[in-house]
Amino acid sequence: MRRTDFDHIVRLGWLSPVGTAAVDYGRAYWGVVQVPLYSAAAVALLPQTRPHIDWRQIRRTGPGRRSPLAALQPAAPEADTAFLAEVARIAAMAYRLVMTITDAVRRATQKRITGREEELGEDAAKMAPGWSAEQLRGVLGEDILAELMAGPDWPQLARQLVGLQQAGVDLGTFLPQMGRMTAGVHQAVAANIARTKAEGTARWADLLRTAMPEGLVREAILAVRNRVKR
Incomplete structure (x- = not known):
């Protein structure tokens, strides 16, 4: 993608900087410049959050040619904010569901082997959040x-994670798996909501059932979506 296309993406409000980095170009040029940094995840999700855009055409546009994005105008900021907040809310619900199940398995296993569930000490509970x-x-x-x-429920979720660590769960393996799961939910939900809005249909549930395999996570997302709609 050309720099001019990326600049239009920023102008349209589809990406916002998450920080800056100081880059020293030397005295012969501009000296030290604060360069904006953007989330790699947000960039990767652009085709899902903006499915109405022909991204292949943008990538094929050669040097010196006008960007296909130049004619577009920014949408109302609150529209994107509400959209992304809903996606994050549903992905967070998927995390809550998996953590609840994992913590229940941890407790049941401890009780079966030792006869009791291990509870966090007071100091561990305080530092958990x-x-x-x-982590x-x-x-x-x-x-x-x-x-x-x-x-x-964040304090409880935090204690559950500490409980897993103290129970011997390898968080170096477990957490990346959780990250991939929530990222997959985030991407699937963003794509389906954006596609549904672009098509002007009410087929959100059908699209999600097509995009995600059957299971507890999918049903939890559908349940949350129904509550959000009401």
Whole structure:
């Protein structure tokens, strides 16, 4: 993709910087410049969140030619905010569901083997929210993590993660799997909501059932979606 096309994407409000980095171009040029940084996940999701755009055409547009995005105007900011917030909310629900099941398995296994469930000590419970946030940062999308941390059940979710770690679960293997699962849910939900809105249909549930395999995660997403609609 050309720099001019990317600039139009930013102009349209489809991407926003998540930070900056200082780059020293040397005294002969511009010196130290603050360069905006963008989320790789947000960039990768553009074809899903903007399915009405012909991304192949954009990639094929040669140097010196006008960008296909130049004629587009930014949408109302609140529309994108609501859309992305809903996607993050549903992906966070998938995380909650898997963690609840995993914690139940952990407790049942401990009770079967030792005769009792292991509970966190007071100090571990206090440090759980901060420690868990650090473990999940970079594994989950920032929007999903923010949604989880804003929820009233975050202390419980944090304690569940600490409980798994203390029970001997290899978080180095477990958390990347959770990250891939939530990213897959995020991508599938974003694609289906965007496609449904673009088509002007009410086929969201049918599209999701087509895009995701049958299981607890899919049914939980459908249940959350129904509650959001009401």
